[in-house]
């Protein structure tokens with residue numbers, strides 16, 4: 001795995017990096033210019049998501065959204081598994097927080113605050129305009145599935161498997177799977193079968209149904225490919241890439257006309273950007289690869 005920080009370009013960069021490194025249970029690295037690697041880093045518990053980690057997600061992706069040094073992100077899990085879902089012990093501490101109130105309305109408000117925090121954590125991945133490539137190995141359970149459905153591209157190893165396990169622990173999933181998975185996988189019947197039974201889905205089925213679009217025999221091969229893809233994205237105009245994600249997010253649930261109206265508004269400015277001229281000239285002259293300033 002790549003652990004080296006290459007090419008450091010400014011003081012600001014160091015500032016960002018120091019700030020970025022301080023997220024609980026999330027390891028931040030910069031394997032090549034403009035490519036960030038975020039690793040779930042709670043391997044002793046198969047990267048179960050603690051309360052601190054939920055907060056980290058929100059802060060980390062909001063910060064990457066506005067960090068000009070970041071153009072694309074690879075999201076992986078350390079250790080044996082990608083993610084074991086919510087930290088079941090943190091659910092117990094939520095119980096303790098609840099027990100401080102007798103009144104149902106006040107207990108409800110505690111729950112609302114917590115669920116909202118968890119939901120916003122993964123929505124911050126969707127809202128971050130830098131494309132996020134999730135690389136999944138081993139188990140991807142419960143909140144792990146919620147997490148990857150908020151990413152842009154998903155690769156996996158052949159040993160990976162997926163479980164919308166919430167129903168088996170007595171709850172309806174509430175941090176994104178029920179909203180995003182049906183949009184990721186075409187078959188409503190399959191999504192409902194997965195969510196209503198909590199059964200395991202193996203990697204081959206995940207590929208077949210479109211949850212992931214590539215399978216690799218080993219994590220090393222997957223990481224290498226993911227970093228290559230990330231580098232390709234990072235070499236492109238950040239204006240073009242970020243507007244592409246913005247437009248695709250916006251258009252997902254809207255009519256074609258609404259999507260077209262939205263991208264027209266964006267491109268009436270963006271096509272006047274230096275990036276368009278630089279990239280179009282490089283493509284037309286088949287000259288040297290274009291370089292783009294920070295965004």
Ligand SMILES: CC/C=C\C=C\CC(=O)SCCNC(=O)CCNC(=O)[C@H](O)C(C)(C)COP(=O)(O)OP(=O)(O)OC[C@H]1O[C@@H](n2cnc3c(N)ncnc32)[C@H](O)[C@@H]1OP(=O)(O)O
Nearest residue numbers: 044045046048084085086087088089118139142143165166
């Ligand atoms: C408001 C609500 C918002 C979000 C809700 C989300 C719901 C969910 O996420 S539902 C899914 C909950 N997760 C699970 O049910 C998974 C439970 N874990 C497992 O099934 C397995 O541990 C495994 C992930 C398949 C890995 O198995 P294995 O490789 O055999 O390792 P283990 O020995 O089982 O585990 C190692 C170590 O990790 C601890 N651990 C695993 N998962 C969790 C978890 N989710 N929460 C807390 N701790 C977990 C496990 O207890 C072991 O700890 P030791 O101290 O070493 O015993």
